[in-house]
Amino acid sequence: MIKYCTIYITEKSYKAVAEGVLTMKTLGLYIGPAGWSYKDWEGIVYPAKKGKNFHHLRYISDYFTTVEINSSFYRPPNAGTTTKWISLVHDNPDFLFTYKLWQKFTHDTESRITDSDERLVKSGLDVINDSGRLGATLIQLPWSFKNTDENKNKLHSILEMFRDYHPVVEIRHGSWDTDAFYTFLREEKAGFVNIDQPVIGDSIKLSAVSTGQIGYLRLHGRNYQNWFNENADASFRYDYTYNREEMNELAQRIGELTRMVSKTFMIFNNHYKGQAIANALQAMFIMTKHRIEVPPTMLEHYGELSEIAANAGAGQIGLF
Numbered sequence: 001m002i003k004y005c006t007i008y009i010t011e012k013s014y015k016a017v018a019e020g021v022l023t024m025k026t027l028g029l030y031i032g033p034a035g036w037s038y039k040d041w042e043g044i045v046y047p048a049k050k051g052k053n054f055h056h057l058r059y060i061s062d063y064f065t066t067v068e069i070n071s072s073f074y075r076p077p078n079a080g081t082t083t084k085w086i087s088l089v090h091d092n093p094d095f096l097f098t099y100k101l102w103q104k105f106t107h108d109t110e111s112r113i114t115d116s117d118e119r120l121v122k123s124g125l126d127v128i129n130d131s132g133r134l135g136a137t138l139i140q141l142p143w144s145f146k147n148t149d150e151n152k153n154k155l156h157s158i159l160e161m162f163r164d165y166h167p168v169v170e171i172r173h174g175s176w177d178t179d180a181f182y183t184f185l186r187e188e189k190a191g192f193v194n195i196d197q198p199v200i201g202d203s204i205k206l207s208a209v210s211t212g213q214i215g216y217l218r219l220h221g222r223n224y225q226n227w228f229n230e231n232a233d234a235s236f237r238y239d240y241t242y243n244r245e246e247m248n249e250l251a252q253r254i255g256e257l258t259r260m261v262s263k264t265f266m267i268f269n270n271h272y273k274g275q276a277i278a279n280a281l282q283a284m285f286i287m288t289k290h291r292i293e294v295p296p297t298m299l300e301h302y303g304e305l306s307e308i309a310a311n312a313g314a315g316q317i318g319l320f
Helices: 011-018 056-061 079-088 115-130 149-161 179-187 244-260 272-288 296-301 303-307
Strands: 029-033 066-069 096-100 134-140 167-170 191-196 214-219 263-268
Touching: 029 272, 056 066, 056 079, 066 263, 079 115, 096 115, 115 134, 134 149, 134 191, 134 214, 134 263, 149 167, 167 214, 179 191, 191 244, 214 244, 244 263, 244 272, 263 272, 272 296, 272 303, 296 303
Parallel strands: 029 066, 029 263, 066 096, 096 134, 134 167, 167 191, 191 214, 214 263
Antiparallel strands: none
């Protein structure tokens, strides 16, 4: 059987390790999925039979300390919606949201960004920020967004608008992988989003770069077959489960980031049929070396999680 890897020990966690109290909090690490509302999670992540007061977000906050808001990419949530989200995670004092910026700012090359667009986004975002529940604002740019003066100026304008909202920047084209760009982000007081994605041609590769106070690792999976297939359903692009060897590699990357900054986010976007949840739970176990609570339905569909589940009975713990 392949063993789990040894945890990457950081300077700030030496004392915690010695005292046997290594936790996500002592690591300054937040691990969770990208999004929480997927039809194919029903009966896998979430129970098939739900109680009257069941809510998907509340359920996620019972197991994780962060979730990336993805619906905001398609439509900015209003203040009423984000106020409800804040109330749903009330019982987890350590829970933080990351917020994906509306695609009109990042992907729309035809429309002009207006003051009303900015106000629309901030009306809901302010609620999260003012509550102390905002971990980062994700500015995700497409592969077609290449390193040109025009695009750099556009990015500067976006960062100017959201400087007070803990901005982090995800780029996908390798032309941005330069010291000059990382210096630019540091000057802009913006974080860099390290990503794992199928790599071909000029796609940016997996890294462990930090340019601000926030570390960010975003994991899309490595489904080469569907990632570049224009005819594939969008959800199938993220149909991928990281194996143990790959999780070992990712653990090293996240360990490097936690050593550089005080707060690090590890977000799994390989969401198809709850694979992001399975890998996120495994990552939490790797980093803390403690058994964790696993959603019961996940244990039924991902039997390997019984090795790390506190609610699956006692037994020998193997380390990734």
